[in-house]
Amino acid sequence: MPLWFARGLRRGIVTTRYPARPDRSAAGLPTPPAFRAGVIDRRLADRLVAVCPSRALHRDGGVLVFDVGRCTACGRCQEAAPWAVTPSGEFELAGTSPAQFVKQIGLVQEVGQ
């Protein structure tokens, strides 16, 4: 036991100030996507829906519906359309009902890809 005592004194406190301050490692974590309004049309929306393996996306007429609660931040939609989808940087999710995790992204008329 003296070994561990001495080791602890030598190392000091190894911990984080999170959540009072952001943890540095959070910058490298994969996060759910953010969809740029105004650049996603129906065709692109359907492509994004097709690449989403966790079925977090679906299209409802002229709206892309994104359920953040189902998203695993796998990055496939960001790879498919990096000009329209970027990492949100938000890895902390909390809500009082599942509906609060559903976002609706209005789609534009056909645009050039």
Place this chain on the structure above:
Amino acid sequence: MTALQPVPAGTLASLLTAIGSASVRDGGGAVTVPVPAARLETAVHHLAGAGARLADLFATDGDQVTLRLVWGLDTERQYLITETAIDDLEYPPLSDIAPAAFAEECEIYEQFGVRPAGGKPLNRVALPPHAGPDFPRLGHQPAQPPAEVHAPHTVGGQAFEFPFGPVRQVGVESLYYGLVTSGEEIVDLYLFTWHKHRGLEWRLRGRRPAEALFLAERAEGLSATAVAWSVAAAVESALGAEPPPAALLTRGIALELERLYNHAAAMAALCQSTGLSVGQAAAEIALERLLRVNAAVFGHRYLFGVVEAGGVRRGPDLAALQVGLPGGYGELRRAADALLATNSFMDRLEATGIVTTEQARRLGLVGPVARASGVAVDSRVDQPAAPYFGHPPAIAVRGTGDVLARFQVMLDEAAESVRLIGDLAAAGPGTGAAPLPGGGGAGLGWAESPRGEALAWVSLDADGRITRARLRPASVRNWRGFDDAARSQNVFTDIPIIEASFWLTVAGTAR
């Protein structure tokens, strides 16, 4: 992985003689021998007697149920699959010859309704007791429900049954222990793992490989790379795709990083189970640093999303690897050195949870559990494929089979993984994937996960959709050795220590 050349020699040739057949199919990652049902018992007798390792047993459904036995011919560096169509609802009791087959016999009965002849009681392994006729199954429902594991025991003398689980402490997976004890010593132990059953093999049917990999790497999250690699390799073998060499190097780096963080996590769990909180904290610092290395190198702490069928989706950030890995491993090494010098810790490990060499062989155990019992089985060496052809690992082996031996094997493997990562990184890893040809087919894939050999067998139709996927993570194999280890003159408080040293997942076995 690369298709094997037909080698009608050695065990294969003698098997063909024994069953009086000349029919061999090569390709798909293994040599496949059709065996008539009437000759199946002879074939199993022959292979078990010849020292072949029964690596898996599973069924596929169609017009009739087909049994496939996967054998590791480890000294001959190949896998052999025997394929037997079952005409009626029974087949020879294979576990009487090869005890490693029993868990799969139970599973096949649950899923397909065919059972070994002789009427031996079968245990419930995956489907919950409330599984009715509409419960998703891979094949037919059995005529009679499998006999319950917790059917009344005959517990003699002062022994009694102590139930524990399935809800356990903190974030530990759901697992029910039935501990039969006379007060302190473990007389018998049985496990229920079906609480965690997710029907993954059932869910994989009809999926394309890309969709399947997303689910496969979640079958056992702590082996995401290994299980995904085995499934991807099975698909590649089935379709004849050759992943780019640089992508295989990337897979190797991810797999060794997976081994490293798992061994650090096992070390933390060992400390927790022995009540050494300061050691646990030290091991968890190492674990956290290694997880951050994973995130920096591959963009995910648990290495999800690296492997894809035909190659990899992401290449490693080698600069981040160079910066982060020495610190993460150094932390692990310092914690390990301190633990090895702590008598109160070492005393709990020594002579605890012994698995003998004979038990490990008989039950077909794999990974560090087998290697700590003197069975030097490692698919990176026994079934070598790129990138391990040119970068073979040194296998760590111990002979005492106790918790201490398993801990030492893990430490040796961690050091070897760091060396391998350096070699693989220097060889030019990259990203990219080969296109998957159409046409369908069936193939076997494998990867050496931190827990041991992970196997997958996949068949695809002409449209490229999966018709049957068999996932066999190492946990499926090694849980069957746990009760033997627990019974070997251990007391109640040894059980968490033994469980930590096996470092298995319930998710992997329940699937």
